[in-house]
Amino acid sequence: MIELPNAFLNRMQKLLGSEYEGFRASYEREPVSGLRVNTLKISPENFQSISPYPLSHVPWCSSSFFIEQGEHDKETLPPGKHPCHAAGLYYLQDPSAMAAAETLTPRPGERVLDLSAAPGGKATHLAALMRNEGLLVANEIHPKRVWDLAENMERWGAKNTAILNEQPGKLAATFGAIFDRVLLDAPCSGEGMFRRSETARSEWSPGLIQSCSLRQSSILAEAARLVRPGGSLAYTTCTFAPEENEAVIARFLDEHPEYCLVEAPKHSGFQSGREDWAGENVSHPDLQKTVRLWPHHLHGEGHFIALMQRSENEEYYEPRSRRKTRLPEPVLRQFRFFWGENIKTQPPAGNLEMVGSYLYLVPDLLPDTKGLKTIHPGWWLGTIKKDRFEPSHALAMSTKGSEARRTVDLSTNGESLHTALAYLRGESFLSDGDEGWTLVTLNGYPLGWGKRVKGVVKNWYPKGLRWM
Secondary structure (H helix, E strand, O other): OOOOOHHHHHHHHHHHHHHHHHHHHHHHOOOOEEEEEOOOOOOHHHHHHHOOOOEEEOOOOOOEEEEOOOOOOOOOOOHHHOHHHHOOOEEEOOHHHHHHHHHHOOOOOOEEEEOOOOOOHHHHHHHHHHOOOOEEEEEOOOOOHHHHHHHHHHHHOOOOEEEEOOOHHHHHHHHOOOEEEEEEEOOOOOHHHOOOOHHHHHHOOHHHHHHHHHHHHHHHHHHHOOEEEEEEEEEEEOOOOHHHOHHHHHHHHHHOOOEEEEOOOOOOOOEEOOHHHOOOOOOOHHHHHOEEEOOOOOOOOOEEEEEEEEOOOOOOOOOOOOOOOOOOHHHHHHHHHHHHHHEOOOOOOOEEEEEOOEEEEEOOOOOOOOOOOEEEOOEEEEEEOOOOEEEOHHHHHOOOHHHEOOEEEEOOOHHHHHHHHHHHOOOOEEOOOOOEEEEEEEOOEEEEEEEEEOOEEEEOOOHHHOOO
16 A cells, blocks of 8 residues: 555545545555547547557546556557557546546637646647647746657647747736636646655645645636636646645635636546535535546546636737748748658648748747747747758658658567667668658558668657657
8 A cells, every 4th residue: 555644644534534444445556547549640449449458438538548457468568668659649647637628628729728738648638629720829837847748749749739838927918818718737736646656745745735725826817817708717636635626716716706617527436526625714605516536436546627717798809919921932942842742732821930940830820929938839840951841750740641752651560560669769770662751650650750761761750759
């Protein structure tokens, strides 16, 4: 059994009463592993047919599966070290965390913001639900974690995403109330992840709960400024502490009468939030519309979700438009030449924009981001060199095998699997065929670029991503 902080156990015993023994017993079980399929690339049904792991459906997320416990083939690679993961066919995620994006229900064509997005679990989920249509702004304040976010969004094949590294208050001051939906996965004490994270257990203290609660209220107030009239705001945590959940929402509703709670979907095992946990003299019966996920009621870790809607009785202001720039003719010529030589579809139409030597397709709905720390303002297509266009890994990961003029398709079986693993380590390999840029695929799904020269596919897998 996992050793948990005594002060935490005493708190939970007082909180849960007769449910405490069932809650405590849940920590005798191994954590449940979850896998969410990338529906931008493959259907859940098709993935299940090729999956190297035994799977069963997660009831509250149609694109997701539990990875069944038990003996796997000794030669089967772990889910995080399988080429299918490198191909962006799935994201490994706690099943409880999958409920957040499903609750927010973003639609294709909307403006959506994930305010605290690293490492990208919920952002990739939002991107899939949006089908690469509209605008997804994935923001992360931490200057190192934002690059993990960028890497995961790149592997996912997201085209409609801008990645920012900015303070919530500065986003609110720059953008204003423009987003149809905002997700705030708030930094928290992490109690819900104790079964998975020794760090969360060792860093926990009652004082951490109080400091998190104050910080969460501050960030939530900034998030509220970013939601358009009639839009939705989802607040989520992975902690059990009422001070970080019901109490934060009750305080927010008192200070923001333009918002009201919306009934969040409740699947089997989901529990309602508790008004009596929000503090003394609190009167918010609607707190029962929030959702709690407990490890002793379902297969997953701890999570809390509150879905709120902003009143439509407010004036809406269009955001400041992004200034369009005209690409230099040599740049446009190099890009179009590469595209015609290597990709069968028409080159993308829209806002092509240079940032330094990088060429992007910027989503039409992205407002002016001048003054904001921007990692990627859109779909990174590639880099303009002195006399040529060099494609990005992001372009490879969002290109279907059927769209590339030259491909070499590897598989997850036999010698071909060894070649795929060698490619992911940065090695070149033998392959006959036409020379030039070649999309390396796995069962038809992109892994990255290679360049075939004299029967050898030279490796162009990014050095920073190569497997050890």
